[in-house]
Amino acid sequence: MQTVYLKELHIANFKNYVQSKITFGEKLNLTVGHNGAGKTNLLDAIYYLCFCKSYFSSNELQNIRHEQNYFRLDGIFEMLQTKQTENIVAKIATHRKKSIIRNDIPYKRLSEHIGLLPLVFVAPDDMQLIKGSSEGRRKLIDGTLSQLDQSYLDALISYNKVIQQRNSLLKQFHERRTFNATLLETYNQQLVPLGTQIHENRIAQTALLLPLLQEYYERISSGKERVNCRYKSVLKQQSFADLLQSNLYQDRSAQRTTEGIHRDDWVFEINGYPLKKYGSQGQQKSFLIALKLAIYQLIRQHKNILPILLLDDIFDKLDELRTTQLIETVMGEHFGQIFISDTQLERMRQIFDNFEVNPKIFKIEDGVVEWLNG
């Protein structure tokens, strides 16, 4: 088993940071600061280096510090056991192509980088995964499975391209009052193997994820409730080819591909009821964290590597018992480098006083990072 950890990070002009060079600890790193100090931005910078994008904003210009025209992130990751290092640099400037560089060689396709440095991020915004629409849940599962398997990501990218072309075609049929069954069939033929591959992969990985999710939820909640996660897909009832065939009329009048794996969803339940409606805020938060930890373990088992774990502002809404259970869990041997952010230094100190660990504590103020216990 390998452990990947971020050793050094150099930030320039990313969000509210001017210039910062930080050396992290290989196990536990705590960041403390007031609201708006830049705690989440620091975690986002780490996320960026692993996924070539911000966790929060898809508009690159929003990631650049105000009144500046570029940002640069430079991270040195190390494999704890082999001491092998990976130097990842992200350079984004206005009017220039985004470039991600691995050990001095720029990537031609950014998708090649995904999965090299596995990481799991738990952010307060993630509550949308439970409360919001299916799109967020699909994104989460797709993001996870893409880290596990490059061919899943390739299939997904191709699937989306075919869907786009197919939808444009359906729109043209409508506008020009024409119809070309052979051409539509051509797109169906390309969609079926891709969609089926994605569907089967989702079934297999959901089955692996469920016991992990239940185990972590039980630990955090001390066995009070039983949770479930059901994969919902229209392909469970019929084959993709049949589905596209029978949806022909519907698709033509809607001018888009109305059903397919791009509409799949995952249903979260607590004691047999929808978590969205019947779960308390604390239960929903516990579920969310358990889900992310389960994803963490799924990646660990697949890649034989302990990913980086980012826990942003997680103590909010959790009672003392759940907080202790959570910390006990992530401090165990099944987890690698961890970053935890919070607003209160004292609360953090109290929590970690009970554990035999030496966290590296950083104080963040206005985008400036200061190492407290150095």
Added chain:
Amino acid sequence: MNFPSKLIEDAVNEFTKLPGIGKKTALRLVLHLLKEETKTVEMFGETVIRMRQDIQFCQKCHNVSDHPVCSICLDLSRDASILCVVENMRDVIAIENTHQYKGLYHVLGGVISPIDGIGPDNLHVDSLVDRVKKDEVKEIIMALNPTMEGDTTIFYISKRLRDQSVRITSIARGIAFGGELEYVDELTLARSIATRLPYENYLMNH
């Protein structure tokens, strides 16, 4: 940029319209033409005008041509039972330069991409189907770019030719000559392994 002459300014602006030419390069080209003899420049202009006015597209394969039917289609030494389907005339030039292919061509004029507003009706697909029916074509070789749009076009044409007894093949995709395995992207490598060749064939191609 300010110019002392309106004539020069107009000429520079025209050159800037060409692909890959910026203002500075355009000015360099104009100044070069100024240094040349008037006769030489006239010839240059006339050549360009004639090229644009007199160019034709071959009635059979839709490649550019000086005559109603292009020189490749007229060449009796070529094998008329094989058609190579390409996107545009640049691909014809590339394949001709290999001196390996002795069949005829069919230039589609693009690939199917509804997003860009290009459907089969905007391409020379119908005439390809007609050719296969009339000219006793035995094989068509699909030499299109390995993109989703290229694949769609191949699938579509194959479907249109389903009832014909023509053999449909596609150019091989894989590792480039002189390339090193470790630098080949995974998709290409995986495909090259899946569509590997018997050793005898491999030797034959060298």
